[in-house]
Amino acid sequence: MNRILGFFDQIFVSAKAWLLALLGRFLPDWVVVLASIVISGVVILVMGAVIMMYLTLLERKLLGRIQNRYGPNRVGKWGLLQPIADGIKMFTKEDIIPANADKIIHLLAPIVIVVPAFMIFLVVPFGRGMTAANLNIGLLYFIAVSSVTTLPIFMGSWASRNKYSLLGGMRTAAQMISYEVPMTLSVVPVIMMSQSLSTNEIVLAQSGCSGLHWFIFTPWGLAGFIVFFLCATAECNRPPFDLPEAESELVAGFHTEYSGMKFALFYMAEYMNAFTLCGIAATLFLGGWQGPFLPSWAWFFGKTFILICVMIWFRGTFPRFRVDQLMGFAWKFLLPLTLINILVAALWHFLPPVWAWLWSALILVISFFILVKLNINFVPEKRVYTLES
């Protein structure tokens, strides 16, 4: 039983090792090292594209079900070929560049935005031993690279010379930079506990209790997870934080003036970001690939899938925030909460287990209520309507 499980667990790793051993028979060592890099790179590039394509399908299907309709079901069985049809359509569309646009930057923006989206894949631990590059500063790398995404969005919006785009770009800059801060700080307790910045080490730190010793099962982990997930939703511009796009206000926000493949690249980056952010959230707080009975990569993809479904659920059900409300939420609520969370994590480290549970839960709950109390500048009014005859 264990051997079968171990085989499936390591199926991708051993496949790659076997391929490299095969190459090693005929080729010098340095070529094998190069081949190892190329294999990982190709796998990531293909996987990124495929994940993006099928995420669009999943999103449309799930949204359809939420809105009591079917979603795409005409192209292929259950609409499985729909993403390919979409891709062909996108490729054949006319590529429009506005007359007054800054042509070079307009072209550059969609290309630049895809690069960090792919680069994050490098440190995502897809399974046991399945991290493309096990950097010892993996988490720092992730935070650094993911924050680059703001730039191409702003480039695209500025270069389009469109007022809707400009408004969208302004909102992006404000929103993404604001949410970057609590997101980074919400990760700090995890780093403190696992005493490492490597994503692999963080997963291994959650390995107790037959792989169920996840950080989310602690008070600070739960708070950190919620903050991180909300910020992740804001980072990849998904509802209810989709102000940069804001279909009903700004037409399409920063990518109003993009068509064809450039438009598709913006979408690709958005969906890949959604995937990697969910993957990182699963890694940091849900134990990554840890879990009993199933192969490690199945656990990882399962957890990520569930988080993505939650994001889609958000999209199907929430109305959008307004700009001022959005910024207030980040700076006045999430930021103090993450700071308190860091303190709680430190207490957790130094106190004996039972006291740690008690104190950290108490501090978090109290501070949560205080923050809510302080932040309420708006109370939904209960209104009584008169019926006159």
Place this chain on the structure above:
Amino acid sequence: METIPFSKNTDTAEMLEINFGPQHPSTHGVFRMAVQLEGEKICGLKPVFGYLHRNHEQIAENLPYAAVMPYTDRLDYVNALTNNFGYALAVEKLAGLEVPERAEYIRVIMAELARIVNHIAVIGFMLNDLGAFFTPLLYAFRERERILDIFEGVTGSRLMNNFFRFGGVKHDLTEADLAEIKKIIARFPAFLKEFEDLLTKNEILCMRCQNVGILSAGDAINAGITGPVLRASGVNYDIRKVDGYSIYNRFDFQVPLGKKGDVYDRYYVRILEIRQSLKILEQALAKIPQGEIMNKKALPYLKMPRNFKPPVGEAYGRIESPKGELGFYVVSDGTPQPWRYHVRAPSLINLTALEEMCLGQKVADAIVILGSIDIVLGETDR
């Protein structure tokens, strides 16, 4: 596109002038808001319309009276039936035609169903403007479809019904139709409850709608605003009550009134109005008598509309359409065509207060406020 001169000083460099529309997903058609922004705050707003002008009144003045009826469908294309109602009322007043009892009941039933269709569609679209990605809209459309099925069965068309005739209606409601309508009314409260559970107490919805786009009662009256927008500002003015046209004075129903006149009140007043419409429908279905559906005197004109020549004179027929006071002013000179024909469109007149409501709000709010006024460009531009 020419620039619209603003009343305020436009010299400051920080101002951004931006045109929302005529091609924009949330202006509900080819409507343009020329907006002046300072950051995200609105400093000036001019509604610009006329992109859908179709010469409605001039066309009507060159056609026999009966032939204008299908054109009125195209005014407010969301609820063609109430438009028919208003026009029929005006011409009947002009010609002095009586309407048989059963036809009156059928008219009221159809008009109230149209009101329900309009109100749920408006709420759905308004939520869409808020950014709730189509979910409430499609929930509303699920119920709307059932009512449209009835329209299709009775009138032969889902949207452009062309159902009313001078002195009656085109088709009778069969027992099966009545049973179907009863079924819809019976399941509607459950739908409304589901809808309200999802929306009415939603924090984001309250945050986005309460105290946004306030229109005081005085301003509303001065601007000539009617319909749910006026009643949300707390003015008790419902033409069904004031005029009691058709047979509305026989039914027991109430007029829901808002207090503040903000977007939230406009949203909720509509929900309450749906409930009142259901009440009217229940009573109408219980009391509907058997009998003729067309006035005998008017029957020949169905075949030969050019013979229909109302006596010289003028008449103004008005109804409470779901959007406000819809009035038709018809002047006859004794020929088969109206000498003058004018439509008082609530969509157009309700728009006049848009700037007042939007000033000082954020861009996102302007869209929602526009959605809460409930305009249809077919009616605004004619």
